[in-house]
Amino acid sequence: xxxxxxxxxxxVAVLERDLVLAARRPxxxxxxxxxxxxxxxxxPLALDPEPTRLRELAPAALWVSLLLASLLALEFLxxxxxxxxxxxxxxxxxxxxxALLLAKTxxxxxxxxxPMVVAGPFAxxxxxxxxxxxxxxxxxxxxxxxxxxxxxxxxAGLTLGTRRGxxxxxxxxxxxxxPVLVFGAxxxxxxxxxxxxxxxxxxxxxxxxxxLTLAPLAAAAAVRISMx
Amino acid sequence: xxxxxxxxxxxxxYFYRFAGRWxxxxxxxxxxxxxxxxxxxxxxxxxDYYQSEVYRIIYVHVPSAYLALMSYTWMALAxxxxxxxxxxxxxxxxxxxxxxxxSFTAVSLITGMIWGEPTWGTWWIWDPRLVxxxxxxxxxxxxxxxxxxxxxxxxxxxxxxxxxxVGLVNVPIVHYSVDxxxxxxxxPTLMRSDGPSMPMAMLWPLLVMIGAYTxxxxxIMLMRARAEVLRRERGGTWLREELARAx
Numbered sequence: 001x002x003x004x005x006x007x008x009x010x011x012v013a014v015l016e017r018d019l020v021l022a023a024r025r026p027x028x029x030x031x032x033x034x035x036x037x038x039x040x041x042x043x044p045l046a047l048d049p050e051p052t053r054l055r056e057l058a059p060a061a062l063w064v065s066l067l068l069a070s071l072l073a074l075e076f077l078x079x080x081x082x083x084x085x086x087x088x089x090x091x092x093x094x095x096x097x098x099a100l101l102l103a104k105t106x107x108x109x110x111x112x113x114x115p116m117v118v119a120g121p122f123a124x125x126x127x128x129x130x131x132x133x134x135x136x137x138x139x140x141x142x143x144x145x146x147x148x149x150x151x152x153x154x155x156a157g158l159t160l161g162t163r164r165g166x167x168x169x170x171x172x173x174x175x176x177x178x179p180v181l182v183f184g185a186x187x188x189x190x191x192x193x194x195x196x197x198x199x200x201x202x203x204x205x206x207x208x209x210x211x212l213t214l215a216p217l218a219a220a221a222a223v224r225i226s227m228x
Numbered sequence: 229x230x231x232x233x234x235x236x237x238x239x240x241x242y243f244y245r246f247a248g249r250w251x252x253x254x255x256x257x258x259x260x261x262x263x264x265x266x267x268x269x270x271x272x273x274x275x276d277y278y279q280s281e282v283y284r285i286i287y288v289h290v291p292s293a294y295l296a297l298m299s300y301t302w303m304a305l306a307x308x309x310x311x312x313x314x315x316x317x318x319x320x321x322x323x324x325x326x327x328x329x330x331s332f333t334a335v336s337l338i339t340g341m342i343w344g345e346p347t348w349g350t351w352w353i354w355d356p357r358l359v360x361x362x363x364x365x366x367x368x369x370x371x372x373x374x375x376x377x378x379x380x381x382x383x384x385x386x387x388x389x390x391x392x393x394v395g396l397v398n399v400p401i402v403h404y405s406v407d408x409x410x411x412x413x414x415x416p417t418l419m420r421s422d423g424p425s426m427p428m429a430m431l432w433p434l435l436v437m438i439g440a441y442t443x444x445x446x447x448i449m450l451m452r453a454r455a456e457v458l459r460r461e462r463g464g465t466w467l468r469e470e471l472a473r474a475x
Binding site for chain 2: 154158159161162163164168171172174175176178179182183203207210214218221222225226228
């Protein structure tokens, strides 16, 4: 028997595989991005397009759309691999299941979170924010979207075994990610106003670190239970 | 130390008998305390200088708010024990805590709104403590929704246990994140390091009411967990013997 590759090598292999698969099916991961842009556009249409009004609304519109889009993207985080037995192979591979699923979550973030990080500043600009807000918004969405993917993975794992995933997934995940919304919207509002935003960014960052340490364990446990 | 007395609770027949024996007693104690507490709170306690009679809703509001968090903690602990040591009775207890806890949370929110209208002039404010309580309700609802949407009982147990534990980690985070806003809610009166800021005549009925709610919760939780054990063990030999003996 050949020696087993290290956990890191295995995780990188999973990451590469998922990226290749995603490159062949671009529709899947572009949908949440389209959804995100569309929802952000709907806010000014629902309100009146008066610039000061819009600027006040921008953080709320950005983060609510971000939460909903990331929720939508979670649907296909594990589902396909659970259906064709890939996850079972992961569990049987002798590698750390947590590390492999974390690699999957990381790919998922690259495919759905990162495009939104890029789109976030544009959305805020469209809502009347000044260009000076761009770095702050970029940073806030970057940190926030990582947490959304990590915590979302727990919900995706828990709802794997259920028939009607969608509504249940939102009921499970949205209360858990509410702090991201609070700190993210606050950081964005500060960035738009040109205020000091260190506090909100640090809190967003600590949420990210906390979920990076704990969420993968919970997600792995959840997926394992759903596979039994 | 000998722990066998504790281990016995893990056995469904023992738990079934224990819960059947004690739940009525706890319920009885709860009713006695409830009557005493309500009489003390609604009749004997003096009128508040600032809020006049309205403050008396505290005797319903505070115990339910306290029990809401208490039952969430119990639920998560029972679920965690069930998950780690694979004790089915613990999962039944966790399942029994959820509906009781959800109703306590709902009662605390509703009585809070009724209290808020005359004192703050509004039914609902976006105050940290109100919002975190609302999120506790969402956690309970999510827990129950997940549990009911998985058909396999064992998997439902373990998946909802993971959710309960994640929720328990999240409760303080939710609390502090909403705490970040400025608070309109009055500062805590009971849990303060310099002792409660209430006169004794107002305080004792409140403590009695908290006792009544706690006993009520334990009784309901035992009854629900017992029903859950009954549902799971249907067809089991011990249960058939048990029922034959009772008949």
